[in-house]
Amino acid sequence: MSDYDTETQSNWLSDEDMETVRGRLPIVYINAIPVRTDDLGVVTHVGLLLRIGPDGAANREIVAGRVMYGERVRDAILRHLEKDLGPLALPRIPTSAQPFTVIEYFPNPDITGFHDPRQHAVSLAYVVPVEGDCVPSQDALDLVWLRPDEVVSPTVAAELSPGHEKVVRWALAHCGCLP
Amino acid sequence: MSDYDTETQSNWLSDEDMETVRGRLPIVYINAIPVRTDDLGVVTHVGLLLRIGPDGAANREIVAGRVMYGERVRDAILRHLEKDLGPLALPRIPTSAQPFTVIEYFPNPDITGFHDPRQHAVSLAYVVPVEGDCVPSQDALDLVWLRPDEVVSPTVAAELSPGHEKVVRWALAHCGCLP
Amino acid sequence: MSDYDTETQSNWLSDEDMETVRGRLPIVYINAIPVRTDDLGVVTHVGLLLRIGPDGAANREIVAGRVMYGERVRDAILRHLEKDLGPLALPRIPTSAQPFTVIEYFPNPDITGFHDPRQHAVSLAYVVPVEGDCVPSQDALDLVWLRPDEVVSPTVAAELSPGHEKVVRWALAHCGCLP
Amino acid sequence: MSDYDTETQSNWLSDEDMETVRGRLPIVYINAIPVRTDDLGVVTHVGLLLRIGPDGAANREIVAGRVMYGERVRDAILRHLEKDLGPLALPRIPTSAQPFTVIEYFPNPDITGFHDPRQHAVSLAYVVPVEGDCVPSQDALDLVWLRPDEVVSPTVAAELSPGHEKVVRWALAHCGCLP
Numbered sequence: 001m002s003d004y005d006t007e008t009q010s011n012w013l014s015d016e017d018m019e020t021v022r023g024r025l026p027i028v029y030i031n032a033i034p035v036r037t038d039d040l041g042v043v044t045h046v047g048l049l050l051r052i053g054p055d056g057a058a059n060r061e062i063v064a065g066r067v068m069y070g071e072r073v074r075d076a077i078l079r080h081l082e083k084d085l086g087p088l089a090l091p092r093i094p095t096s097a098q099p100f101t102v103i104e105y106f107p108n109p110d111i112t113g114f115h116d117p118r119q120h121a122v123s124l125a126y127v128v129p130v131e132g133d134c135v136p137s138q139d140a141l142d143l144v145w146l147r148p149d150e151v152v153s154p155t156v157a158a159e160l161s162p163g164h165e166k167v168v169r170w171a172l173a174h175c176g177c178l179p
Numbered sequence: 180m181s182d183y184d185t186e187t188q189s190n191w192l193s194d195e196d197m198e199t200v201r202g203r204l205p206i207v208y209i210n211a212i213p214v215r216t217d218d219l220g221v222v223t224h225v226g227l228l229l230r231i232g233p234d235g236a237a238n239r240e241i242v243a244g245r246v247m248y249g250e251r252v253r254d255a256i257l258r259h260l261e262k263d264l265g266p267l268a269l270p271r272i273p274t275s276a277q278p279f280t281v282i283e284y285f286p287n288p289d290i291t292g293f294h295d296p297r298q299h300a301v302s303l304a305y306v307v308p309v310e311g312d313c314v315p316s317q318d319a320l321d322l323v324w325l326r327p328d329e330v331v332s333p334t335v336a337a338e339l340s341p342g343h344e345k346v347v348r349w350a351l352a353h354c355g356c357l358p
Numbered sequence: 359m360s361d362y363d364t365e366t367q368s369n370w371l372s373d374e375d376m377e378t379v380r381g382r383l384p385i386v387y388i389n390a391i392p393v394r395t396d397d398l399g400v401v402t403h404v405g406l407l408l409r410i411g412p413d414g415a416a417n418r419e420i421v422a423g424r425v426m427y428g429e430r431v432r433d434a435i436l437r438h439l440e441k442d443l444g445p446l447a448l449p450r451i452p453t454s455a456q457p458f459t460v461i462e463y464f465p466n467p468d469i470t471g472f473h474d475p476r477q478h479a480v481s482l483a484y485v486v487p488v489e490g491d492c493v494p495s496q497d498a499l500d501l502v503w504l505r506p507d508e509v510v511s512p513t514v515a516a517e518l519s520p521g522h523e524k525v526v527r528w529a530l531a532h533c534g535c536l537p
Numbered sequence: 538m539s540d541y542d543t544e545t546q547s548n549w550l551s552d553e554d555m556e557t558v559r560g561r562l563p564i565v566y567i568n569a570i571p572v573r574t575d576d577l578g579v580v581t582h583v584g585l586l587l588r589i590g591p592d593g594a595a596n597r598e599i600v601a602g603r604v605m606y607g608e609r610v611r612d613a614i615l616r617h618l619e620k621d622l623g624p625l626a627l628p629r630i631p632t633s634a635q636p637f638t639v640i641e642y643f644p645n646p647d648i649t650g651f652h653d654p655r656q657h658a659v660s661l662a663y664v665v666p667v668e669g670d671c672v673p674s675q676d677a678l679d680l681v682w683l684r685p686d687e688v689v690s691p692t693v694a695a696e697l698s699p700g701h702e703k704v705v706r707w708a709l710a711h712c713g714c715l716p
Contacts, residue, residue: 040253098279102634104609108607174459353707400611454637454711
């Protein structure tokens, strides 16, 4: 789970204070899996971002980020999607706040299997159809749209972080298209 | 729950056979609540059809109908929405087949409180954002878009069938906008 | 998807009539995945039945069966679970009728990937914690309780029908324990 | 939304620090609606706690509280239920982390209609069947079990806080028993 909020979060909490809080309070996150669908709502493609990690390796990722103070969950979904896919992505934010699952990341990798060395994050996960033109913005190198069977192939799975790989499969299961 | 399928169902089962089966087997239905949303997915309006019932009274209704043999649930949602709202309604069929609830209609009104004198119907209920131009087609007199607070007002509630009135409120609860 | 209803369904529809209807109308089913949980609701084991198929081969299966005329979905879940796991299984039927997914079986294997040569079935799928003593009743040879990681192992996966194998994985994804 | 965590939270964050953070970061909460069900999972009664508010007035409430650092959501559900209903309540924590809805409380009452003057809280809401003996513990005066139709009656509704009253109705809608 990357944090792309450095420029914004200072309005709410200084970086230093944020570090302190991260060690003492669960942080609210969203996970958004961008998808293309056909006219019947069937997921045809999943959007994965390509980023260079701190270790210099290229990783594929879904959209993830914090919910800020005063921001609704749906505001956060829109903000993170537009930040990562550009302002013309036209995401269709779900009508219901019911996530398809809740992912719990812990510094201790044994609690849920979802590991975040920096923090305890409680992440609401949504599948979000995206209808417009997408351009990988920010620090992403690329954005690829892959079919469900491609996403779960060993090659692609190996390029996703273990956490994101699992969330994507669970999202596909929820949408009835996990092979 | 009205049945608008007379012309199509004969391809699958004659009207007479359908009547026989209706008394002996649960029938698969869908309920679709058409909604308008803002850019954040918040439901701003609910679409209600106006129809003249067999007793000559005007009733407000949501979209409802059978799932035909060989048809996926999402095909049925699209077919019924286009039949009632016209071919330019541009419904956004959900990516997941998980309904927000399942409504069970019985000839005996005491089992679930949902009454259908003709049949035992098991109806999968979905909220469906509609983005295009809607024209009430078929036998509907009118289509109105009402705010959540208007939909649950005593006046409008009294014009909905008791079954549909309840489904609409449960849909609004699911979307976080039942007042 | 097996049909264990031969003795009961005659009350509603003769076997012959049922065969005719099966070719012309979608049939309502339930899929129930029996699970053992710890005190925190975490799925620790999945219950799989062992049955001898028409071809003489042993297959592992989850609980599945028709919803009868006049029967609520929750009545059907309880009836099928007690039929397969015995009267002392003490299943905890969900408070909500919202299934975790809807599985659509077709005679044509290409529509959804879920294949049932006999019929078009629309199956509401639920995870059901079972707290009591279970004895495989009816025609089942055995009942085994396997950990999530065992269920998805190649050996066990190969013993499940392709349809049931997928439903079990999707159920584990919904419960946050699909490895 | 009351905070019953004063004794525990000091292990994680001092009261003073917590106050500071509350003004700058959304706080993760759970809402748990304790219910009694029949053998088929139908909700027969909802458990409501009676508490004396800061203004001296008696209020009915559902179970609510913070998720602590390092604690899973399901740990928090169990902890708060046992704290409020006693150690013999035997709650059946859901197998899935998918809440039926997410409630967002803000110091500004106009954003979602859910108001918490102290903080921005993101609350995951669950319906939890409770099978054991319940005794109102802690600061609660009483615990009553009311039928769904009683819970939504004007008298009881007026005794619930506006936020909890709405959450309870949404929970009943999810369970198919909102009249």
